[in-house]
């Protein structure tokens with residue numbers, strides 16, 4: 518195979534209770550990338566459409582992730598990468614990790630599937646670190662594995678795949694304000710109260726149980742964040758109103774997507790997810806904040822091939 522075109526999906530990290538460990542994969546929102554084998558070794562970013570991102574390989578998330586996998590494979594070839602961004606950088610739905618996951622997935626196909634998804638996640642994290650300064654896997658993993666994932670540990674990397682209840686839908690609203698992941702991480706406390714930790718890890722456990730047993734009530738009861746959201750929500754105008762409006766419209770839960778500013782809701786069924794979208798829209802429509810909103814099912818496949 519000399520060329521492959523892929524779709525690399527947006528992802529929601531943290532999922533309220535699981536800061537830096539839980540994530541899930543969206544279906545309708547994602548980037549497209551074309552990766553082409555070249556005789557010359559190395560990685561060249563030849564095209565970036567839809568975002569103002571660096572072309573220098575070492576500064577580009579996809580470029581760094583691509584170099585990591587090519588080096589690990591001791592490949593005797595290089596690649597050219599075209600990136601068609603549909604996920605706005607800095608929107609909180611894993612824009613940088615989509616570029617990283619897409620690059621490593623595509624190169625692995627060209628290599629003849631040399632690496633498994635755990636290994637691909639490691640290469641993707643190298644790219645992700647260029648954007649956020651930290652090698653976190655809670656966007657890269659759901660992007661590659663699809664569905665819900667748990668980052669059991671980063672060193673050594675251990676990703677646990679979780680089941681996706683079939684009626685689960687996500688509503689995501691992106692208020693067009695800028696929040697840098699590094700700043701959103703910087704405002705978090707270094708130490709937390711034991712009482713908050715107890716509530717939080719109980720929620721992670723019960724959320725995962727809810728995924729396994731299709732218990733939507735338990736999922737709803739678990740989507741609370743006592744540790745990160747109280748700090749980060751101050752960076753997102755009208756967050757509380759959006760959350761209340763979503764829950765009143767029937768959402769199971771509502772929280773900050775990754776480091777924000779996007780806000781996600783999970784609902785049982787697309788009808789409720791659409792009602793939640795209308796309720797969210799109503800909140801921001803009364804302000805002068807521009808926003809983008811979409812409803813999507815959970816993507817259980819992760820990055821997919823468009824053609825090769």
Ligand code: HSE
Nearest residue numbers: 530537655698775776
């Ligand atoms: N878990 C990371 C954070 C995701 O919340 O900082 C960043 O997209």
